C-alpha cells in the first residue's frame with residue numbers, strides 16, 4: 001500500500017509526477033473492450049460477470065500502466081438492484097421504468113446484497129490480480145445523479161424531470177435520496193472491505209441544481225454516504241466528483257466530508273489551486289482535447305500540470321473518456337505527464 005501513489009495524494013502528499021488515471025478508462029475506445037463486450041452479451045451481463053468485469057478492468061492497466069484502476073461496473077446497478085427494469089439500448093444509453101412519487105415508499109432495498117454480490121466478487125479478484133502498486137478505486141453514483149435517471153427513465157440534457165419532481169414532491173425526493181444514500185454507503189463499505197483502496201462518488205448532474213437544491217439534493221445525501229461509510233470504515237478515503245458544482249466546490253469538501261475533489265474541465269485552474277489548500281484535487285483535462293491531440297492536448301496537459309502539480313494532485317480528465325478518443329493520444333498524454 002505504501003507505494004500506491006494515489007493513496008499518498010489522498011493523504012495530502014504531493015507526488016511528482018502525479019498519479020494518473022482516466023474516468024471511463026475501460027470502454028469502447030479500446031478494441032479489447034469491444035471484443036469482451038461482444039462476448040458478454042448485454043452491458044449489465046458484463047457488469048455482473050466477474051470473469052468479464054475483471055478482464056475489462058485490467059485491460060487499460062495492461063495497455064497503459066495507469067496508476068489507478070477503477071472497478072468496472074455502472075452507477076445504475078443500484079436502481080437495477082431495486083428492480084427498476086434497467087437496460088441499455090445501443091446508441092441510446094440507459095433506460096428504466098420512470099418512478100412515480102407514490103412508488104418510493106414501496107422500494108425494497110433488501111435484494112441489493114445478493115444482487116450486487118458479483119460486483120463485490122469482482123473487487124476481491126481485482127485486488128488479487130492487479131499489480132501491487134496500482135490503486136483500486138471503487139465507486140457509486142451520488143443519490144441525486146442516480147435519481148435523475150430513475151425519475152426520467154433515461155438520460156436528459158438538463159434533468160428537468162427530476163428537478164420538477166423535487167419541486168412538486170420535496171418529501172418524496174428526500175425519501176428517495178435517503179434510501180439511495182443508505183444503499184450506496186452499504187455498497188461502498190462492501191467494496192472497501194473486499195479490497196478497494198478508496199472510493200469515488202460520481203455526481204455527474206450536480207451542476208443543474210440551484211443553490212438551495214444543491215444543498216438539499218447534492219450535498220446532504222453525499223454527506224450521509226460519507227458519514228455512514230466512515231462509521232463502518234473509519235479511515236475510508238473518498239473522492240467526490242460533483243460535475244458542474246463550480247463555485248460551490250469552495251465548501252463542498254468541508255460540507256460533505258470527502259477527502260478529495262474531482263474537478264470538471266470548466267473549473268478554473270487558479271480556483272483549483274486554492275482548493276488544494278485543504279487537500280487533494282483530481283482532474284481536469286477537457287476530454288475533447290484528448291480527441292484533438294497535438295498542440296491542443298499538449299497545451300491542456302501543460303497548463304494543468306503547471307497549476308496543480310505542486311500540491312496534492314491526481315491527473316485525470318474533467319469527465320469520462322469518449323469512444324472516439326485515439327489510443328495514441330492516451331499514450332501521448334501519459335508521456336507528457338510522466339516525461
Ligand SMILES: Cc1c2[nH]c(c1CCC(=O)O)Cc1[nH]c(c(CCC(=O)O)c1C)Cc1[nH]c(c(CCC(=O)O)c1C)Cc1[nH]c(c(C)c1CCC(=O)O)C2
Pocket residue numbers: 022023024025026027028037043070071072073074075076088093094139141145155202204320
Ligand atoms: C452518469 C453515469 C453512468 N455511469 C457512470 C456515470 C457517472 C460518470 C459519468 O458521468 O460519466 C459511471 C461509470 N460507468 C462505467 C464506469 C466504469 C469504470 C470506468 O472505466 O470508469 C463508471 C465509473 C462504465 C460504462 N457505462 C456505460 C458504458 C458504455 C456501455 C457500452 O459498452 O455500451 C461504460 C463503459 C453505459 C452508461 N452508463 C451511464 C450512461 C449515461 C451510459 C451510456 C453512455 C455511453 O454509452 O457512453 C450512467
